[in-house]
Amino acid sequence: MYNIALFGAGRIGQVHAVNIADHKETQLYSVIDPFSQGTAALAEKYGAKQQSTEEALADPNVHGVLIASATDTHAELIELAAKAGKAIFCEKPVHLDIERVRSCLAIVEQYQVPLFVGFNRxxxxxxxxxxxxxxxxxxxxxxxxxxxxxxxxxxxxxxxxxxxxxxxxxxxxxxxxxxxxxxxxxxxxxxxxxxxxxxxxxxxxxxxxxxxxxxxxxxxxxxxxxxxxxxxxxxxxxxxxxxxxxxxxxxxxxxxxxxxxxxxxxxxxxxxxxxxxxxxxxxxxxxxxxxxxxxxxxxxxxxxxxxxxxxxxxxxxxxxxxxxxxxx
Amino acid sequence: MYNIALFGAGRIGQVHAVNIADHKETQLYSVIDPFSQGTAALAEKYGAKQQSTEEALADPNVHGVLIASATDTHAELIELAAKAGKAIFCEKPVHLDIERVRSCLAIVEQYQVPLFVGFNRxxxxxxxxxxxxxxxxxxxxxxxxxxxxxxxxxxxxxxxxxxxxxxxxxxxxxxxxxxxxxxxxxxxxxxxxxxxxxxxxxxxxxxxxxxxxxxxxxxxxxxxxxxxxxxxxxxxxxxxxxxxxxxxxxxxxxxxxxxxxxxxxxxxxxxxxxxxxxxxxxxxxxxxxxxxxxxxxxxxxxxxxxxxxxxxxxxxxxxxxxxxxxxx
Amino acid sequence: MYNIALFGAGRIGQVHAVNIADHKETQLYSVIDPFSQGTAALAEKYGAKQQSTEEALADPNVHGVLIASATDTHAELIELAAKAGKAIFCEKPVHLDIERVRSCLAIVEQYQVPLFVGFNRxxxxxxxxxxxxxxxxxxxxxxxxxxxxxxxxxxxxxxxxxxxxxxxxxxxxxxxxxxxxxxxxxxxxxxxxxxxxxxxxxxxxxxxxxxxxxxxxxxxxxxxxxxxxxxxxxxxxxxxxxxxxxxxxxxxxxxxxxxxxxxxxxxxxxxxxxxxxxxxxxxxxxxxxxxxxxxxxxxxxxxxxxxxxxxxxxxxxxxxxxxxxxxx
Amino acid sequence: MYNIALFGAGRIGQVHAVNIADHKETQLYSVIDPFSQGTAALAEKYGAKQQSTEEALADPNVHGVLIASATDTHAELIELAAKAGKAIFCEKPVHLDIERVRSCLAIVEQYQVPLFVGFNRxxxxxxxxxxxxxxxxxxxxxxxxxxxxxxxxxxxxxxxxxxxxxxxxxxxxxxxxxxxxxxxxxxxxxxxxxxxxxxxxxxxxxxxxxxxxxxxxxxxxxxxxxxxxxxxxxxxxxxxxxxxxxxxxxxxxxxxxxxxxxxxxxxxxxxxxxxxxxxxxxxxxxxxxxxxxxxxxxxxxxxxxxxxxxxxxxxxxxxxxxxxxxxx
The missing domain is CATH 3.30.360.10 (Dihydrodipicolinate Reductase; domain 2)
Incomplete structure (x- = not known):
């Protein structure tokens, strides 16, 4: 059973939370979203923790992160997760600026973690x-x-x-x-x-x-x-x-x-x-x-x-x- | 070119008139309908004669008859046409009384003329x-x-x-x-x-x-x-x-x-x-x-x-x- | 949260098990099926108990029963559940013999428990x-x-x-x-x-x-x-x-x-x-x-x-x- | 009843011939196509004459022309028909060269005849x-x-x-x-x-x-x-x-x-x-x-x-x- 830390408790985060919980190999381990009023409720529903970004990435029980937070936070969270050695699922886009995308992907490359970008279609x-x-x-x-x-x-x-x-x-x-x-x-x-x-x-x-x-x-x-x-x-x-x-x-x-x-x-x-x-x-x-x-x-x-x-x-x-x- | 005598100048008669005229092997030879006000116009449109029933069936130029008149006239017209040796296309039904249908078909059988009943579907x-x-x-x-x-x-x-x-x-x-x-x-x-x-x-x-x-x-x-x-x-x-x-x-x-x-x-x-x-x-x-x-x-x-x-x-x-x- | 005892661990029982577990107000409490080899696996998947019919019906924690066992067991299970005061969801049919259906429904009527018959369509x-x-x-x-x-x-x-x-x-x-x-x-x-x-x-x-x-x-x-x-x-x-x-x-x-x-x-x-x-x-x-x-x-x-x-x-x-x- | 001279007895000319003959206000008056082997047959089918271009355009009985000949003949036939005062139906295109189209349309303008270009869709x-x-x-x-x-x-x-x-x-x-x-x-x-x-x-x-x-x-x-x-x-x-x-x-x-x-x-x-x-x-x-x-x-x-x-x-x-x- 893989433990997943979910960044972002908004509409799209909630969609992913259901799927994480329903999959027989994964469970929602923690939710990270200091800006959302729904974070506590979402965490409670699936028996998950609330964590800070630092806690989640430092937590050895977290096997993978799902980044569903605001677009302008994606690149930085990817880099932090890569450095923490976590497998990464990130909602599109990585960033709106292509140079920033490239520098971010270079970090991912350096730390050799799997990165999946969610082109769901x-x-x-x-x-x-x-x-x-x-x-x-x-x-x-x-x-x-x-x-x-x-x-x-x-x-x-x-x-x-x-x-x-x-x-x-x-x-x-x-x-x-x-x-x-x-x-x-x-x-x-x-x-x-x-x-x-x-x-x-x-x-x-x-x-x-x-x-x-x-x-x-x-x-x-x-x-x-x-x-x-x-x-x-x-x-x-x-x-x-x-x-x-x-x-x-x-x-x-x-x-x-x-x-x-x-x-x-x-x-x-x-x-x-x-x-x-x-x-x-x-x-x-x-x-x-x-x-x-x-x-x-x-x-x-x-x-x-x-x-x-x-x-x-x-x-x-x-x-x-x-x-x-x-x-x- | 086969000459067709059309009995009935009503709505369904007019449908057949177009198809008779458009077919390269047939032409509308005459229209028989003493009760319709449109008989003359229909005949004129296709350069056809107006005839009485007796004239049409006695006319050696008529090769076939198309019976599209009122239902209660079908059986009698079929019998007359059969006796006159004409090929017959009759709109359904032959008659609403099955015994009358049978007596009519016996006449057709006796005179050995082809009879097609128009189950168009x-x-x-x-x-x-x-x-x-x-x-x-x-x-x-x-x-x-x-x-x-x-x-x-x-x-x-x-x-x-x-x-x-x-x-x-x-x-x-x-x-x-x-x-x-x-x-x-x-x-x-x-x-x-x-x-x-x-x-x-x-x-x-x-x-x-x-x-x-x-x-x-x-x-x-x-x-x-x-x-x-x-x-x-x-x-x-x-x-x-x-x-x-x-x-x-x-x-x-x-x-x-x-x-x-x-x-x-x-x-x-x-x-x-x-x-x-x-x-x-x-x-x-x-x-x-x-x-x-x-x-x-x-x-x-x-x-x-x-x-x-x-x-x-x-x-x-x-x-x-x-x-x-x-x-x- | 309502606790549900599921009778029958076959194909249709498994369908219901998923829905019981996914609904926010119900959980799969126990599975009763002495004849199925899948009973233990089904119970384990949802953290449910295995019970006998007697245990389930005597268990005060059971709020409702879902009867998805063989057809010829439905009527008897309905009667037993009614006598135990449980709310009943039963797959169709109650029984193949209409007199047996009527006697069964009389028991339900007597014990005043809710009975839902699963005409799913x-x-x-x-x-x-x-x-x-x-x-x-x-x-x-x-x-x-x-x-x-x-x-x-x-x-x-x-x-x-x-x-x-x-x-x-x-x-x-x-x-x-x-x-x-x-x-x-x-x-x-x-x-x-x-x-x-x-x-x-x-x-x-x-x-x-x-x-x-x-x-x-x-x-x-x-x-x-x-x-x-x-x-x-x-x-x-x-x-x-x-x-x-x-x-x-x-x-x-x-x-x-x-x-x-x-x-x-x-x-x-x-x-x-x-x-x-x-x-x-x-x-x-x-x-x-x-x-x-x-x-x-x-x-x-x-x-x-x-x-x-x-x-x-x-x-x-x-x-x-x-x-x-x-x-x- | 308008008499129509049809230029071109090929596939598309034959389509138009049927429609000319079927319309209650027009008849196929003549067919002009020295290059097609089907010209005589097409004319005979509808009781039409065979004419040369000169004959057709000089014929006062011709009310309109339908140009369905080869593309490279369209512009010249339009000009000739315009000068002869005939109403013109021309299959697209007028010409493949836009300057030639423009000079042709100037002639049509000068002679004030109606010109319809057959964008059939x-x-x-x-x-x-x-x-x-x-x-x-x-x-x-x-x-x-x-x-x-x-x-x-x-x-x-x-x-x-x-x-x-x-x-x-x-x-x-x-x-x-x-x-x-x-x-x-x-x-x-x-x-x-x-x-x-x-x-x-x-x-x-x-x-x-x-x-x-x-x-x-x-x-x-x-x-x-x-x-x-x-x-x-x-x-x-x-x-x-x-x-x-x-x-x-x-x-x-x-x-x-x-x-x-x-x-x-x-x-x-x-x-x-x-x-x-x-x-x-x-x-x-x-x-x-x-x-x-x-x-x-x-x-x-x-x-x-x-x-x-x-x-x-x-x-x-x-x-x-x-x-x-x-x-x-």
Whole structure:
């Protein structure tokens, strides 16, 4: 049984707490979050301790840490945990500044601890099945990938200001998905964007609607379409065209009930947002991390993957500003 | 080029007129309908004559007749046309009284003219594909058939009174469909029904909602569900379960546009009614009849098929009244 | 925290064990199953005791019992638990013999303990939503209900022999569903059946394919179609037609990935069987039972519901044998 | 009754001949095609004359011309017909060279004859419904448009060489669709492409797979994804995202039959190619042109629309070569 110290008792920390407790090889050992009012309650629910960062990292009973705290604390916590010799599961991103990411990863490299970066969508059963069916040759060679990623409604402008911008905050998941599905890194990126959803986002210097085109060494291409607001729930789909046909992962809907009447045939919307849609993905990524803890696997989603997704976001931003495709 | 005399210039007569004119081997030669105000216009549109019944049947230029007049004229027109040696396409039913059907068919037999009874749904591309896939072995042996047949809205009570009742008027198509798909005749029929849609239908002595169960010599079974009103267009579906799986013919919808929003995912209703839904079927049955005219085929849908579908309706009515399954 | 004694450590007992443990108000207190080799492992996993029937029922710490043992032990265990004053959750059926059911329920009545009978499908989110939308008036008055219930593959003939027959073993769920959706009890039942799937089932005196028609006091009707083998997974659907349209609960599929190619558009099969399909229903019925334990609710699914579903199965069997609809 | 002279007796000419003959206000008066072996047969089928270009344009009985001949003859025939005062329906494109298009349109302007350019997809009922629902406010303001357009299989390299390249030959339809749906002209275009389908296409100097991104004055954006080969029929879809949700026009499939079995749920592929898919669109555009002939309408799809779609193709090609978005 592996003991896990959880950094961050917020919404995403609570999701991980359930999965840590439910897994037969892990238990929630301690919760570290001096800023949250829910820390004590969360710890109590699972019979866990409350610790300080220093206590947790110095505690020899802690086998692994899960970092689900505020984004700007990730890099430092990774470095401290690496120095303490703990296995690390960190929510994306490592940091919003790529140089800081690189210096952090250098520390991880130096201390030789496993680091898993939580690009949870790689563990969505739908997207994973597309990847597996591609690998199994079901559509031949991949040629065109279309990623649709739309949030149900826009975040507050206050969040946008500290988010690093849409590409680093939201599209970064899609950049990673493109690499995951295609199995190669892009050679060029073009981005176009607009502020259409909420003027406050534009005033914060960001966009809320984007189209991105990438080209890969094989000649294959991918596009990402993003919006901060769909109007119909969380829209998370991919289409992968290959030599012999198409693999498409459709949305998961709220239910399977249809109403047919004068107004037509009405089905339910897609699941509302990531907590619902990616519930299975959060469980599956934790299962993978337990394999890493147990030495049965290497992190499938590494610090390097985090770095590259951020680099793609940076290059997309450069393209948006210059109107040119940018080489990687 | 075969010359066709069309009896009946009403709605269904007009559907056939288009198909007669569009087929490269037939032309509309004459229209016979003393009761319709549209007879002259229909004849003029296609450069056809207006004739009386006597003129048409005595005219050696007429190769075939299409009987689309009022139901109670079918049997007599069939007999007259048979005696005149014309090939006959008759809209269902031959007659609402089975003894009258039998005497009529005896005349047809005596004069050896081809008679096609227009169970148009056999020519619907969806249902025909199910039949073909069954024959090709795609689901093994047929076991359970479910026929859904619901009209968009109920007919006027005046119509109901002269219709012969729901089973002879509406379900008769589904009885024929059951025989067409299963390739065998039922050995028993059970029917249950209610007057739920329009009290005037009940006052006219009829039902408007029905469930029918049939058993076949192979042990396979079929059910028909009917309603005079769906609330969402014309509902025409079948499900055929076999040893290895299911074949299902779904509705044809008004269009392929979906709207996703707060209210869910809204798609179009099924096609409104038979003129829209069975447009391709009307064309295809005429193509078959031209093959009959040209001696390239025997009528796939014969007077006997008309007789048997009516017999099934009569037996269903007996079951409805007695609460017992009735043997055939 | 309520302590639960679980009778039966088999497949379905294990499903309940997880839900008992996951619910924040209940814990698995003891497991009683002298015949299973997995009893010790199950108890250990959740930190529960192993007890005998006598020990569990005499233990004042036990607040409720969950009976998931062999069918022929249900009635006796219910009686013993009732006499011990425990709240009871019992898997369906109470017993295969209706007189035995009635005598058992009389004991429950005498000792005034809450009894919940586990017709889990009432807690399936899809079916429940149909019921809720009907209640909310979305399609007006209910008129026709179609229940499709097909197992992926037939049980062994050995099981069939002790199952009480298809109607008491399998269709009983659909009988309960018909009452749950329609909100009224049928006045007549007709059943037709065949042995098509496996000759060994016929040799065991049972059928494996059935069509059932019921009529309700309102004039509404329902049909159930059953097969012991679908060929494509677990087929669990309902269609409810009303004055203003249709509510339909479709299958839940294994995933949301489609492959489009020369062979057409291929989507995943329905979930394999009840453990997958009704996972959410098992959780939800437990949540309801905890409300019963806590005095916040009366059992929505009572002994009387169990009795009536069995009565409907008995009447269907009578109809199958006599070829007549049977009055209730 | 308007007499129509048809230039070109090939595949697309034959499609138009049927629609000319079926429309109640037009008849096929003459066919002009000295190069086709099918000219005489086509003329005979509809009781039409064979004429030379000179004869047809000098014939005062000819009210309109339909130009469906080889692409490189369009501009000259338009000019001749304009000078002869005939109303003109011309298949796209006017010409592959934009300067030649402009000089041709100047002649049309000078002689004041109506010219309709056959961007048939504007008349597809699906796409038209999206346009109408947008206009009706069903999703608020348009924000993102995704056009998917994939041919079932690539053309021969010989065709590619004279086609003007993928953008002018295939994508031109999608450029026009973007303008039709959005109701505004793009301000910038970016294109990325590859030769993935057939090396012979690359050797002919062309691409066969493309992604295009456009931005509009309102800030809305559109993307087009093209491939010369889908592997699953003709893929013709659009998604239009707006403030309040999504309108999506899905493919039309070969039939509505599904097979459920061990391999999953198999539905039919999309209609094979444009003759099947756009059958209704060809009919509807002819109906519009008859309105133009009758003075009831102005051409909805003008020479200017043809010019602008070609300009977009030229700009896309420039972007493909330079790696920059190009301003319009």
């Amino acid at each position: 790689r563990y969505d059963p739908q997207f994973r099945k597309v990847r597996e069916m591609l690998s199994a040759g079901s559509i031949g060679k991949a040629e065109s990938l279309l990623i649709t990623s739309r949030d149900p409604s826009p975040p507050p402008a206050e969040y946008v200001k500290v988010s690093g911008g849409m590409f680093r905050d939201m599209t970064i998941h899609d950049f990673d998905m493109a690499r995951f599905i295609m199995g190669e890194d892009p050679v060029s990126i073009y981005a176009q964007g607009s502020n259409l959803v909420d003027p406050a986002i534009g005033q914060a210097g960001d966009i809320d609607t984007a189209f991105i085109v990438m080209k890969f060494p094989s000649g294959a291409m991918a596009t990402i379409t993003n919006s901060r607001r769909s109007g119909y729930g969380y829209d998370q789909r991919i289409e992968l065209h290959g030599e012999k046909g198409l693999l498409t992962a459709k949305n998961i809907h709220e239910n399977a009930v249809e109403q047919w009447g004068e107004a037509g045939c009405v089905a339910a919307k897609p699941e509302h947002f990531f907590l619902q849609r990616y519930d299975a993905a959060y469980k599956a990524e934790w299962t993978h991390f337990v394999d890493v803890l147990a030495g049965r696997a290497q992190p499938e989603c590494s610090g390097y993957d985090g770095e590259l997704a951020l680099l793609m976001a940076d290059k997309a931003l450069e393209s948006l500003k210059t109107g040119k495709e940018v080489k990687l | 056999r020519y619907d591309p969806q249902f025909r594909k199910v039949r073909e896939m069954l024959s090709a072995g795609s689901i093994g042996k047929a076991e359970s058939l479910l026929i859904t047949s619901r009209d968009p809205s109920p007919p006027p009570a005046e119509y109901v009174k002269v219709s012969g009742g729901m089973f002879r008027d509406m379900t008769i198509h589904d009885f024929d469909m059951a025989r067409f798909i299963m390739g065998e005749d039922p050995v028993s029929i059970y029917a249950q029904g209610s007057n739920l849609v329009d009290p005037a239908i009940g006052q006219a002595g009829d039902i408007d909602t029905a469930f029918i169960v049939m058993k076949f010599p192979s042990g396979a079974m079929a059910t028909i569900t009917n309603s005079r009103r769906s609330g969402y267009g014309y509902d025409q579906r079948i499900e055929l379960h076999g040893e290895k799986g299911l074949l299902t013919a779904k509705n044809i919808h008004e269009n392929a546009v979906e709207q996703w929003g707060e209210a869910g995912c809204v798609a179009a209703k099924p096609e409104h009614f038979f003129l829209q839904r069975y447009d391709a079927a009307y064309k295809a049955e005429w193509t078959h009849f031209v093959d009959v005219l040209a001696g390239r085929a025997q009528p796939e849908c014969s007077g006997y098929d008309g007789e048997l579908a009516l017999l099934m309706a009569d037996k269903a009515l007996e079951s409805l009244k007695t609460g017992k399954e009735v043997k055939l | 009432r807690y399936d989110p899809q079916f429940r939503k149909v019921r809720e939308m009907l209640s909310a008036g979305s399609i007006g008055k209910a008129e026709s209900l179609l229940i499709t219930s097909r197992d992926p593959s037939p049980p062994p003939a050995e099981y069939v022999k002790v199952s009480g027959g298809m109607f008491r073993d399998m269709t009983i769920h659909d009988f309960d569903m018909a009452r749950f959706i329609m909100g009224e009890d049928p006045v007549s039942i007709y059943a037709q059946g065949s042995n098509l799937v496996d000759p060994a089932i016929g040799q065991a005196g049972d059928i494996d394919t059935a069509f059932i028609v019921m009529k309700f006091p309102s004039g509404a009707m329902a049909t159930i179609t059953n097969s012991r083998r679908s060929g494509y997974g677990y087929d669990q659907r309902i269609e409810l037609h009303g004055e203003k349209g249709l509510l339909t609960a479709k299958n839940i599929h294994e995933n949301a990935v489609e492959q489009w190619g020369e062979a057409g558009c291929v989507a995943a099969k329905p979930e394999h069987f009840f453990l997958q399909r009704y996972d959410a229903a098992y959780k939800a019925e437990w949540t309801h039972f905890v409300d019963v334990l806590a005095g916040r609710a009366q059992p929505e699914c009572s002994g009387y519901d169990g009795e009536l579903a069995l009565l409907m199965a008995d009447k269907a069997l009578e109809s199958l044998k006599t070829g007549k609809e049977v009055k209730l | 504007r008349y597809d009922p699906q796409f038209r419904k999206v346009r109408e629902m947008l206009s009706a406010g069903s999703i608020g303001k348009a924000e993102s448009l995704l056009i998917t357009s994939r041919d079932p299989s690539p053309p021969p390299a010989e065709y590619v060489k004279v086609s003007g390249g993928m953008f002018r030959d295939m994508t031109i339809h999608d450029f026009d669709m973007a303008r039709f749906i959005m109701g505004e002209d793009p301000v910038s275009i970016y294109a990325q492409g590859s030769n993935l389908v057939d090396p012979a296409i690359g050797q002919a100097g062309d691409i066969d797979t493309a992604f295009i991104v456009m931005k509009f004055p309102s800030g809305a954006m559109a993307t087009i994804t093209n491939s010369r080969r889908s592997g699953y029929g003709y893929d013709q879809r659009i998604e239009l995202h707006g403030e309040k949700g999504l309108l999506t026009a899905k493919n039309i499939h070969e039939n509505a039959v599904e097979q459920w079995g061990e391999a999953g749920c198999v539905a039919a592929k999309p209609e094979h190619f444009f003759l099947q898919r756009y059958d209704a669109a060809y009919k509807a555009e002819w109906t519009h042109f008859v309105d133009v002939l009758a003075g009831r309408a102005q051409p909805e799809c003008s020479g200017y629309d043809g010019e602008l779609a070609l300009l977009m193709a030229d700009k896309a090609l420039e972007s493909l070569k330079t790696g920059k978005e190009v301003k319009l």
